[in-house]
Amino acid sequence: MDVKTVCLGMLTDGPASGYDMKKCFESSFGHFFPAGYGSIYPALATLARNGMVEFEEVPQEGKPDRKVYTITEKGRKELMQGLSNPQPTHRVRSEFLAMMCFAHLMTEEQVNLVIDNKLLEIENFLKLFEKPLCNQCSSMPNGARFVAGFGQFVASSLKGYIEENREMLTSSGAEKVKVAVGQ
Amino acid sequence: MDVKTVCLGMLTDGPASGYDMKKCFESSFGHFFPAGYGSIYPALATLARNGMVEFEEVPQEGKPDRKVYTITEKGRKELMQGLSNPQPTHRVRSEFLAMMCFAHLMTEEQVNLVIDNKLLEIENFLKLFEKPLCNQCSSMPNGARFVAGFGQFVASSLKGYIEENREMLTSSGAEKVKVAVGQ
DNA sequence: CTTTTATATATCAAACTGATAGTATGCATC
DNA sequence: GATGCATACTATCAGTTTGATATATAAAAG
Incomplete structure (x- = not known):
């Protein structure tokens, strides 16, 4: 399950250009599966080379041509293959948490x-969830609603945890007391 | 804040080999900042080349030599530099969530x-948190306790969300009803 | 009038992932 | 008694991903 698979999945919703997909990654997918041009364009090139997608170059006035990609039958099969992994990963890479491990080396x-x-x-x-947005909240597939709810839920959990435990990281009561008692 | 910085941070706790650090990544750091040999060894080589760490080759019987790394004064400064970023990232890359976005293309x-x-x-x-473990729970620096609590809290939140919302992803009541009514 | 934003493509160095390789001991399984 | 697996240690490599940059034009913002 790499960027190629996600691109194929996006294309089941209709044809799109690499630029369109980048916007889709930025607005939604990217929150839990980030991808930039540097991975999208090579992914599309590889998919096209292997017959998973086809593209049409649409000329535009004053702008570069759009390359509009469409998924092929072979691409759909490849996508199903990608969706058949029973143990998809869920990884966190957090400079934030790594840094907090070394909080004792930092100033308050x-x-x-x-x-x-x-x-x-x-x-x-x-705030993204407060808006009356969700352009198509009701028309959204259930999967997307599950994932959006997941994001919202995790974020508010995080917020709660950080607020309630942040004093653990700074001149904690315990340490201050010890110093006071020691003198 | 890359693997190099985290390695420097680990070395503030005392000298260690690449193998030791790999075990440390596996048991704790890796849960929120994964790294394998393929990133640890090159990181240590670069750090040594730039004078951030020094190493001593310790011969062993029947085993390859251990390269035991120690942080230098220059390395400590570099680490402080790495810890000075006021906006460390926290990124998720989840095949799981991406897959759930396409749940409508999968079988129940x-x-x-x-x-x-x-x-x-x-x-x-x-289960890792249930144990009387935390070998040094009390001696653990506050940062590490904050991060461990963070992991535990997020994991149990996730569990709750998934359990309460999983039916959203399968033949949801709503859709079943619609079909029944339509007939 | 200049800078930023938007539309669109694409590439590149540096970093990271996951697998593999080599070498030696011990321990359990067949 | 052999085969395979776990532990201890190093290291590299192909394929991916990251984040920045390049190119080009037009419209909006300042």
């Missing part, structure tokens, strides 16, 4: 800044 | 198998 100001920024980031993410 | 059996496996995986992960 540094730690607080990092945490405040992270909370802001999470709050901004949660 | 496939979806159920994937979800059952994922729940088992989460339960196994949660």
Whole structure:
């Protein structure tokens, strides 16, 4: 299950260009499966070379040609193959958590800044769900609703955990008391 | 903040070999910052080349020599530099969620198998916290306790969300009803 | 009038992933 | 008694991904 498979999946919704797909990654997929041009374009090139997709070059005025990709029958089979893995991964790579492991090497100001920024980031993410948006909330496939709900739920859990435990990372009560008692 | 920085951080706890660090990644760091030999050994080689670490080759009986790395003063400065980024990332890459977006292209059996496996995986992960382990729970730096608690909290949140919403992904009541009414 | 944003393509160095390889001991399974 | 597997240690490699950059034009923002 790499970027190629996700691109094939996106194309089951209708033809699209690499640029369209990038926007789709940015707005939704990218929150749990990031991809940039550097992986999308090579993926599409490989898929085309292997007959999984076909493309039509659509000329435009004043803009580069659009390459509009369509999934083929072979591509659909490949997609089903990709969806047949019974143990898909779910990986986190967090500079944030790695950094917090070394909080004792940082100043209190540094730690607080990092945490405040992270909370802001999470709050901004949660705002995406408040809007009357979900352009097609009702028309959204169940899978997409499950995943969106997942993201919202995890984000608000995170926020709660960080808020309730952040003092663990800074001059914790315990340590301050010890110092006071020691003197 | 790449593997090099995390290696430097690990070395502030005392000298270690690449193999030791791999075990450390496997047992703890890897849950939120994965790294394999393919990134650890090149990272250590680069760090040594740039004077961030020094190493001593310790011969052993019947086993390959251990290369025991120690952080240098220059390495400590580099680490502080790495810890000074006020906006560390926290990224998820989830084949699981991507797959669930395409649940409507899968059979109900496939979806159920994937979800059952994922729940088992989460339960196994949660078992790591039940043990009287945390070899040094009390001696653990606060940062590590914060991060461990974070992992435990997120995992149990995930479990709850999946259990409560999984029926959204399979032949949902709603759709079954619609079919029945339509006939 | 200049900078930014949007539309569209594409590439590249550096980093990372997952697998493989080599070498030696011990331990269990057949 | 042999075969395979786990542990201990190093290391590399092909394929992917990341993040930045390049190219080109037009419209909107400042």
